[in-house]
Amino acid sequence: MTYAKDKTAAFEELQRLGMAYSYPPVRLHTTNTDDTNRIAEFDVIGLAFAPIVSMMAYPVFEESISQDLRSNDVARVRLGYASVVFWGHYGDGNRAKFAARRAGRTAGFDGNTLQHEMTEIARLVDAGAYGQGLVRAFGLPEIGSTSFASKLITFLAPHASGVLDLQIYEGLARTALSDRRSPFEDWLAEEFAPWAWTGWGTRSSKGRTAAGFDRWCAKLTEVARDLNAAKFDGPFGDWRAADVERAIYRALRNSRTRKQPNGDGIRPDE
Structure with missing residues (x-):
């Protein structure tokens, strides 16, 4: 057999x-400027994001990031997007500082452009055009290939992508x-x-x-x-x-x- x-x-x-x-459900959350764990690169654009290990079950965790990525609020889109980058680089925790640096690099990307692109990518994903959404994401910061673009698509549609x-x-x-x-x-x-x-x-x-x-x-x-x-x-x-x-x-x-x-x-x- x-x-x-x-x-x-x-x-x-x-x-x-x-x-x-058992990959950890880690992401960024909004904090204040006194938080010593915040990612300093976001200070320049008036935002305070810091890493957190979520206690949510994975479907709830994924939905929290999906809602950020789909938001009409530019700051929330930034938060969700940087969280995907952080999650993707985190590993078993020994790469947390590296993951934070990579997430911090997204702060230099224009927020309105990021929101527009995420709206278009989400539209493609919701229409079942996962591959088109994937390649559109290639132009976003810290993406560049299937590996990280597919992470972004999966947070938007875990029921139908991976x-x-x-x-x-x-x-x-x-x-x-x-x-x-x-x-x-x-x-x-x-x-x-x-x-x-x-x-x-x-x-x-x-x-x-x-x-x-x-x-x-x-x-x-x-x-x-x-x-x-x-x-x-x-x-x-x-x-x-x-x-x-x-x-x-x-x-x-x-x-x-x-x-x-x-x-x-x-x-x-x-």
């Missing part, structure tokens, strides 16, 4: 991995090329690895990248739908595309032969 022929076995493993995902970062991209490539795979890795190689590379790209490959990311999102959504139909409990109730992606990330991280630092939160690409 193989996972490719028996979805039940693959879904059992996805469920276990999804429940084990991160496609370098760790997943390279992990699926390793899985496809390996001649010593576990049964679950056989399932990943069959279901995801043959085409996942098409969703990875930069500003120079927008058309191909948009189509590839749409396919990535569609596959994640398909698997989430099948898990729900098969009555497998998700990490937070019904499975969403983002939950499937995180289970895959966990599987690929576990399969890496290179020793990782302690902690379960290792996600950054740099």
Whole structure:
């Protein structure tokens, strides 16, 4: 029996991995100028943002950032956007200062332009054009490629999209090329690895990248739908595309032969 022929076995493993995902729900929050933890770069534009580890469940945490990104208030859009950058670089906590520096770099970008772009990206995402939203985000500060653009899209629509970062991209490539795979890795190689590379790209490959990311999102959504139909409990109730992606990330991280630092939160690409 193989996972490719028996979805039940693959879904059992996805469920276990999804429940084990533990990347910290960190973001920025509005504070005051006396807060010694604030990110100083925002002082110049009259804002005070500081890191916080949220106690929210992931769906609530994601919705809080999504609401910021979709806001008509420029300061809230800045807060949500800088939070995505901070979250993406945070890792298991040993990169907190680096993450704060990267988030601080967004302070130099024009706020009205950022709000306009986020409105347009959210419009595309809400229309199901995840790939178009992804490549539009390439022009925003601290984005530049699928890795961080997909994080932004996932916060806007976790029910139907998922991160496609370098760790997943390279992990699926390793899985496809390996001649010593576990049964679950056989399932990943069959279901995801043959085409996942098409969703990875930069500003120079927008058309191909948009189509590839749409396919990535569609596959994640398909698997989430099948898990729900098969009555497998998700990490937070019904499975969403983002939950499937995180289970895959966990599987690929576990399969890496290179020793990782302690902690379960290792996600950054740099």
